[in-house]
Amino acid sequence: MLDDRYDLAFRLYPYARSPDQDAAAPVRHPVVVMGAGPIGIATALDLGLQGVPVVVLDDHEGVGQGSRAICFAKRTLEICARWGCGQEMLDKGVVWNLGKVFHADRKVFEFNLLPEAGHRYPAFINLQQPHFERFLVERVRRAQDVGAPIEIRGRNRVDAVAVADDHVTLDITTPDGPYRIAADWLIGCDGASSPLRRMMGLDFEGRVFQDNFLIADIRMEAEFPTERWFWFEPPFRDAGASCLLHRQPDGIWRVDFQIGWDIDRAAELREENIRARLDAMLGAGVGYEIVWSSIYTFQCRRMTRFRHGRVVFAGDAAHQVSPFGARGANSGIQDADNLGWKLGLVLQGRAPEALVDSYCTERRHAADENILNSTRATDFITPKSATSHLFRNAVLDLAAHHAFARPFVNSGRLSVPCAYDDTPLNGPDALPGSPARTRPGAPCPDAPLGAGFLLDRLGGRFVLLGIGTDAPGDIASGGVMAEALTVAAHDDPTGALAERYLGEARRGVYLVRPDQHVAARWDHVDTDAIRSALDRACGRG
């Protein structure tokens, strides 16, 4: 009745009978999250840390096998740090900055991500998705130990939903049989093939890419450097249209072969066939063990609306991108980051439901940006016409000789967070001379602050940040508080904070949202203006 769709890497939430299963009438919860993948757990963690009770339902008892998403971006690590589990990801992950691009049998050029100094987290780490998920669940366990109202129910499969105006009823199957619960809000984090989306008959429009990727995770002793190697038209036999070699923790390497559309899936997955490809690529005499392999396809698409009454979709359930650029899991974590505080304020009666609509506006904009970037990368890697192929190779030929052509080379534009330029939550941009990177809507860049970092002090609540001027003390409006944080020149040991937040200005006041995005900025303290911007950022504008 409850079938395993995949094998587990970590059994983290074994089935346990809930009192809800013995209740006479369906027990109603403020928030139910469908799916205990990274986005579902992250959403629950954000809400639970605010004290909002949340129940997560998953039809399995833990994290599935397979490295899957392996590149986690700085912004993801910063968000996880806010939740209290960034450091362990960094400690386990592989930090990398160097990349090499090859075309057939020659190296076209190398790049260095050259991460800006003065950030707690690096531009990227490589980490197998099961570890990423495990760290999130372990953080949930620590939060539960100190009273965070989060419940993860394994082996709880949602079979039907009934959506009413102000709640959703869920029919659930367990090893002990069915039961029913209700939720004020249901968050669909149930992945790209979202059963919830299907149950509700909702659209998922976009472009289908006719291609298959063969992934092999291999453990090998050979010393390859910690670099991202990407081949266009790789010279090794049967390697397909592109190939990627990238290092993961524990001596594991990820190899991706783009092997085209018309394939015999079962045959391609046979070990001897995978080995033939790998041997051709790695050369004779390189010993390795295949740890995991899979074939996947992808699409670039999103739902028209992420919110349907009291049902909200996040992560792959709401939008799907190509793997180029690491924009899948990274954008899903930003969804959770964006939705958490908004839903929290609404459930606590401190903001109108309209605030949740801004989640849809902001994250749909981000999804479009991600889809645009990953579609462009896909078209560059797999040209769709002879002319497109001609120009692609012209770019690669030129890039080997001239720096100007290198920006055209697109093997995936690596995930960066979206700035919400047109969100209705943005207040005034009234700090002349300040940099565009910290304009309203943008995510706050990190900077050294005292002995720590700025982002350690932001997030989880509204912050009124005074730089070179005293923040006017805490300011409250409509039951929401903005907490004052004053930064003096001696708190800014490297000057990076002033450079990133003031630019030419001498002083500034920033209102920063709970998700560490800028809401508004000014060149002087005006408590009425701050209060008004706070209202606006809470959806009361």
Added chain:
Amino acid sequence: MADLVTTPNIADADAFYADLIALHDGLTEEESAALNARLILVLANHVGDAQVLRQALDAARAAGRRDG
């Protein structure tokens, strides 16, 4: 605001044209097409200005129409 130059701008037009044709001597059609693509990218980078490039794309496309 820059505009695409659509009036004569090359001092010795005949000489440049001859060089352009000569550049393709001995190439297969495929090699010629690749060379043209590289040349377009080299020139486009030299222009740089997004607005001028847009006008150039439009001008090139429009001149190929035979319907009006």
